Amino acid sequence: MTVAVDIKNRLGDFSLEARFESAGRLTALFGPSGSGKTSLVNLIGGLLRPDQGRIAAEGRVFVDTQAGVFVPKHKRRIGYVFQEPRLFPHLNVRSNLSYGRWFTPKGERHDDMGRVVELLGIGHLLDRRPSHLSGGEKQRVAIGRALLASPRLLLMDEPLAALDDARKAEIMPYIERLRDETKTPIVYVTHSIAEVARLASDVVVMAGGKVAAHGPTAEIMQRLDLLSEEEIGEGGSVVDMTVSAHDESFGMSVLHSAAGEVRVSGLGTPVGASVRVRIRARDVIIATERPRGLSALNILSGKIASISSGNGTLADVLIDCSGQIILARITRQSCHALALEPGKPVFAVVKTVSFDRANTMSGVKPG
Amino acid sequence: MEWLDLSPEEWNAVRLSIKVATWAMVASLPPGLLIALLLARGKFWGKSIVNGIVHLPLILPPVVTGYLLLLTFGRRGPAGAFLAEHFGIVFSFRWTGAALACAIMGFPLMVRAIRLSIEAVDRRLEAAAGTLGANPIWVFLTITLPLTLPGVIAGMILSFAKAMGEFGATITFVSNIPGETQTLPSAIYTFTQVPGGDAGALRLTLVSIVISMAALIASEALSRRLGRRMDLE
Incomplete structure (x- = not known):
């Protein structure tokens, strides 16, 4: 089991009710904007606290409202790649990358700098300031920064949404390499069916704050009823x-x-x-x-x-x-x-x- | 240009002013940071009351502030008597009292500058640092504080400049004793009160201008360097 979620949450008018388990290498949380995918990933990452329910990942319980368990985000050892890179502007790329390593217990640092830098192709950027990077480079550094904290689980919240098509094409292969070459399972939020088809091993389809379906990618992609009007032509x-x-x-x-x-x-x-x-x-x-x-x-x-x-x-x-x-x-x-x-x-x-x-x-x- | 040479008494006033202003600035920094953080981030009952008290010296006539200090921190005042008895710290008619008065008068300016720059810090960066394993104290030390630094420096300069110019509260609280509590403004005031004091008043006025300009230029240069290092996106 990679991730197990069973929660209920209300945020103002929006109610989220989700229950699923996934053991995939890359689990996509897929759905239109406003369907609750980002709230869900924020709940897993500890940026939000659910009203009730239970969240566990990689055999560790993060939240269990009945047992009164809530692990704060800095103790979850979860890598989080946000929609915007969120690099620290006062640190150069190298210090940004190594930020999370400080806080990782020595025995648990499973990725070394050299390998991650090579994996993401950011070796030539190490001494630069974040403001001197392109959008695609920033996002690659952000991915590297999350990986170097040696997370047990990597959350990616629409990491490509803010980029143009050329930049997306630049980053996608790196995400595939993450999926195939690192041990860290990934939960990936997206509203793009192309990204799901290309990257996901499993899909959780969200609609109106609820899980509409979940399962292996090939199975879900055949369910044309899960797709919106504009996307239905992309299903298959x-x-x-x-x-x-x-x-x-x-x-x-x-x-x-x-x-x-x-x-x-x-x-x-x-x-x-x-x-x-x-x-x-x-x-x-x-x-x-x-x-x-x-x-x-x-x-x-x-x-x-x-x-x-x-x-x-x-x-x-x-x-x-x-x-x-x-x-x-x-x-x-x-x-x-x-x-x-x-x-x-x-x-x-x-x-x-x-x-x-x-x-x-x-x-x-x-x- | 002989008239520009400062007399020993005038040098005393200059040195005392710088000492008082420096102590006022340094001593108000830790509580200034704390209060600014509390006002920028805290959610608690009575926040607007705290805010009001911090800003009070800005609105009250300085003489009133000075008198209130005299009542509280004077020899017979509750705080003054307590401090003198238990710690041997005496404020009334000492340079320490001048520093206290200057610190109180500059406090709202310092808190305001720091508070604004804390509020300008992108909280999403702090959340990102949290997901990377930093607990709230580390997040503050490694992300919030460095990003707030230009505001902290601006606040310190403002506090220093205010202290250099403080007159009303100081003279009310600790009087105008040459060599002990006679800061630059008090010395200038004294010169204007005696016949033939014009040259002395003018000399000290020039010194005041030079020190204030130097502080301002130093802070500008410092924040430009910080700004270049940070290149906020």
Whole structure:
């Protein structure tokens, strides 16, 4: 168990009621603004005190209102990366980084400066003042500062939200390395579905101060009902694949997964590396016979696992491709015209495979 | 330019003034910091009363403050008698009394400057320091205090400058005794009261201006250096 939360809290008009457990490497708290994700992470970090409930992480109880337990934030040994970098302006980067080490018991300092500096690529910044750093650099230093306090748990509250797309792309690979190369589990607050798909191992979906759903990322990403109007087009299946070959003549890469082979435009990733791809539900076409004369390269065969359609015009079809679930969102009319029903063998034509930017899961250094 | 040479008595007044002002500034710093912190951050009943008492010397006529000091800290005053009996500290008609009067008069200025700079500290930085393992005392020493430093220095300079110029409360409380309680303003006042004292009054006035300007320039330079070091975002 990484994090276990079961709390009730009122802040003015807003009431928060959350209950979940997660053992993931990176648990995303996902939801629109005002859904209570930041309050939740502040409760875990000890910046807020819940009215009632219990919070435990890594086997340590932080809050238990019934037992009268409240561990203050400086004793929780939790790293916290805020939306803004919050670097100390009177200290240079090196002193900012080592600030938390002062307060860490000697035996528990599990990360050394050199490794963290290398991991985040901030070696050339050490003697600078925070005011002389770019937004992306500041946020990397803030991440390093939190890590060097050797936290048992790392909280990240929308660490990319204040940055532009280029800066986001600069930092994402470092967060992936944190997830894959350090032992510290991460709780990551975000409202971006791209960040969830790319980074999270588990997702807790928040809506209106309540937990709407929680589970492994691949499962949650198929629940289009959890997404808001604007995001619904982004929902779909998240599939972990491995690079099996590169086709130099056409500049394509071949990916292998349980569902079958998928060909995508060339990835700069070595053969054998795993990649996480997202197949948006709206990018999947269903055919009852293997289509021919089609430009789409990726046709996966499978059986319909289930169909869910409300009163609207659309239906969500889950296709079981040899154990890997692919989600398709089609019109209810096509559903009817093709006489789709559970158990029927079909072909899923995938128009686009999305990578949320060249995503590497492990073993590959971000460029 | 012979008329610019100070007589030994005048030098005495200058030296005494600097001594009194320095002691007033140094002695009021710890309580000044504490009260400023209390007013900036504390939530307690009677906060506005404390605030009012601290600011009282700013609003009251200095003579009134001086008289109140005489009543409390004079030989027969409750605090004065107690301190003299148990600690051997005597204020009335001593330079220590002048320092006390100056400290009290400069106190609201010092507290105000420090309080404002404490209020300007970004509390989110303090929360960040807390999550990094610093307990509240360490947060204050390593984050709040360094970020407040320009305000602390400004407060100290204000207190010093006020002490250099304090007249009413001092003369009421400890009188105007050459070599013991005759500070610069008292000496200037004395010169203006005797025939032919104009030159002496003018000399001491020039000295006053030089000392005040020096203090001001020093504080400016210091806070500029601090400001450059900090580069607040």
